[in-house]
Amino acid sequence: MRRPSLRGLSLSLLVLVSGCAHTGRGSNASPPDAEVMARIQDWEDLRSLGDGQLVSLATGAPDSRVRARALRALARIQDVATLDAVVAGLRHEEPRVRGEAAFAAGELALSWEALTDAERARLTAPLLEAEVVERDAQVHFTQLDTLGRLATPEAFARLVERMTGSDVDVAGRASLSLGVAARRGGAAVVKDVPLAPAQALMASDRPSAARYGGAYLVATAKRAEALSTLRQCFADEDADIRALCAKAMGDIGGPEDAVVLGTLLDDSVPRVAAEASRSLAKLAARCSGACVPLEVLKTLSSQVKRVAEGQETPLPVGSSPREATRARSAEGHPILALAQQGLPALGAPVLESLRSAIADPRLRSQASKLALADLGWLDCRLAAALDRQRGELVEVLRCGGDTVSEERRLALGLREVALSPNKAPAVFAETYLRHPSARVRLTAMEVLAERPTPGTASAVAELLGSEDPVVAGSAAATLGRLKDPSTLKGVQVLADRVPSEPDLADPVAGALVALEGVSAEPRMRQWLTHPHANVRRVAAAALTELTGKPVRSERVALPRDTFRPAPAPQGAGLVLRTDKGDITVRLDAEDAPLTSGNLVGLARKGYFNGITFHRVVPDFVAQGGDPRGDGEGGPGYSIRCEMTRRPYQRGVLGMALSGKDTGGSQFFFTHAPQPHLDGRYTAFGEVVSGMDVVDALLEGDVIRDVSVVTLP
Template structure:
């Protein structure tokens, strides 16, 4: 399959970075039995082991393709009872089977209900034995990934050994695997891992994938000894590396790094500039006197002013209107990143100067309607950052020049104020609990959870009866934080809705544990038998907390009448039309038929028309597909996860989740590689054209239409 966004990458780089599924080599010539493959798909969808038949196929099917497909199903089901079957596959003579077994090990290690140390140990030994003799490059990549996901001492020791080896591509992948472990578990998990081999991998003469692997470990380890290499990395020819190292300097650098980071504010790639702005904001928070990072950030407003004066332009000569719009929108990502990160109180002048610069009539006078909407939103973003500093709503009440709705500006401002260091009672938020917008009510509760008033619990308790499950669940979560026992009857009544409304499980369980402790155990025991995997996971987590002993739920097969979308056809694609241009996506109908078919079917119904991209984090993701617009909505059902061995490279389409098997209609595009998402969120497509449009998206951009198409 042709993948334009990967054009120019070498084969070795693709093997190292992607770990794509091995097609296998063997004697199987005729197509595998379609009836058997269909049964495997059926068991996988229903989260069933088929009364032992699925395990039998994974361990004894004569056709290696059937055995590999059964192992993929076990990887997605994630049942610890299948550990031995997975281990058996690590020793198979066919690479495709060994690869799927190694992938299954990694998926079990990533289970939403964590494995015990003993279970991780049962997987580590056989995987180390298999890795020691593996000769297939793609299988080896998957094994290294799985070792990092297991994160046991022996697994780390092997990865360190490989990172120190002479095979630079293997070394780079081992470093990446260690870095992902640190990203998931915190820098402390790699505190004993030597950084010298990773620093050596960052040398300019190493392949880009090896440099990236080394830099990823260095960035997530967060140690001062890496500073010289991180500083040199800021001039790397690869944009992803420059962005990664800029991000790392925000965590371990000092004011002396402000100047070198400031040079990246003018980087030709906006996501690199966004990481530089974010890192400078982090460094500003460490200032105790004159603050060089703030002085450098002031140059952002100087640049905006020069554009307004016509002395500087980010636009290529002869740009078409949409090209110009995309270029200007992408230029806004550093401002968005800065506003999202926030500045200390003494950084207010920087935020104010940026607001003044983008409000310049000369700049607005040359802007298109789309660009004006962007500028209005950025003004509100900066205004909300100011309100976060002060701990009250003020600037967002008059931001955006009437181009941002009250609902959006209020919910934004309240959410930022909830993050304020000001913990004085927030009476001003009380009136928003009765606002007509659910989004505003939700963010008002966020503020009052952090800064309660004498009336907070009683007022929030009224929302427990809301027909809107998201609002009711948020009320329960807030009351759990407030720990007011008088609200327990209302929370218990809401708990009665959980069997029919599984999305309520997490906030209600948290509230019950906070308000009644061990008395919540009987209800949680009932939830352990619920057919929805995430309800069982929530119950197990709650029981672990209240009993002080590890509790894991039993796997429960889904009812046969559980909704399953029709699989997407071969060559299925989507075209998303926005005011900034079109985005064409090729769906992975082969490896993720359920997830691809779900979005394909929703698109054919016009479901996405008029929905926004509600979340944009520069150099990370652009997320959309929520009919509510607040990140809490979906189509009214959930689908199962379909984890694949495809990695989250730039331009990949993934399914947003709030727990195991909770996919619906929310999706995201990645701006840059995100290896910590691999194997955790379903990859089900990639951008084949329009990546410049993805780069230009800001929060609130509308999806005008999504068309289901067939791509060659």
């Protein structure tokens, strides 16, 4: 995209804002001014307001398309100083402008640096005025979403009013908005919201979107009064609704619900079975004697057989061996969910019985190479769950046969041991601080942060000088938790690297606050002006903690030479090839050109070839794109977020983040709708074929290669 000269831009803006542009107020018969649209893109990515010109376009451009695009840029920049411009857009006569203004208000509400109560109120009042007269359905839905994000008492009151109205579509969306507020802020934020209207929306004769909205609020509110409704919705025809209700049972159900949850372990959709398995594990954690949930979980051995043999997994006639393997792999998600959730010590026999089923030589003799790899990883997951119970590395040292590397076994086991209720000093973990694998060293520090030994601080301090910034940052974070003052100097030396290595900011700031206290304030003040948004966010949070008063960073425009990906061409798509099949993705080249272009550019370089899906959470996401394989890696640069209005439905492609504008190469696919992610992580594509492959992924599955294609 050509960048216009400043002189040409000034002339264009003068003509446009004066009202003499070619396009009229509402006709938009001709394309919008390309030069101005390019400059808006430029300002947006540089996080600049263009010396006030961007706000002028958002509030005064006669062409509604330019005005809407400027508001989208303000949404992505998230500067509270533009609040009045956003409010002005809520009253515009064009629906596209009102919709973008409502979206921008929601993005301000989701700012990584939280708005004050007064600022939320300033957005709520005009939004309520606009909502009551809105006639465009899509704009109205965006307004309802934003009311939930603002989460003010007045916003909640309006959502409750809409939830009880006669328009079932609006009622469902209002209920969903309240549920998302509860998911983000905790059930307590909706403690005064009545659930009866949401329960009424879950009736079988209501549209699926309304039923889902009702179920989402009922599930996230976590109140015992909704138990009967949740039990009834296990029979809903929509798998996403069944999964929601199964998930809620783990929070508010009781042992008497175990048998009913057990019926969902045989659900035809594995992600529903995964939620049932996870909830049964949560119920088991509350057992004190005879435990029905554990008895029910023993039936998961049937899933082991399905993974190995494909039993009870009907496939179309003529299915290829790879398709058969893919179908079997998805059956492993309930076992993976159980292992990730973990069981109390009295549940050890269940984990052991599942491992015995996996080790059955009769099953293994019939399993394909891919199935054996799946079984090997599930075995290690179960072994790690046993080691978590005991707080020692034992079972993972001999799990998985020859299908799981020592590095993966150790990293998995140490991470689980860090979660153990056993808090005795973990002397064994110090050995792994010197392991050649960075992934193992990181997880060893996780254990020692929870269970330090007398020599932990000095051993960890040696890693502060690591050339690997992830290892050095993790060492700083660990030392901050240990609060050994003798390590402060080393942390201060590492802090000097933050200006050139922004990813270090978060762990180093936490360590400085813990070790240096108020003396860290001058350095944090310096970081408030750093060009990288996440460094400023971290500094503001640290200063808020140190001073006891809210501190917000200033917006700082990026230098013009900051890396920017080339935009993706229109119609661009990606094909990810795995041993379980291909995943074809259509990219949002129009709404998220730079985020899409970033993946296109990396794919063309062969960047993703051989990289794994390092994180798979059943019924949530499958995440990949990290060359390190530990969730901490990237391409060596970060890109800015391009928040879109695409909702996180099943099969949406999103950009993983560790803070504001920290995207790189890590991406994720959603297994099911995740509305709490909307507007928080860039959604920039969707799976158009191969969703069954996404469903079948397990941690460690390899991306063989990624090709760039043009899709119709």
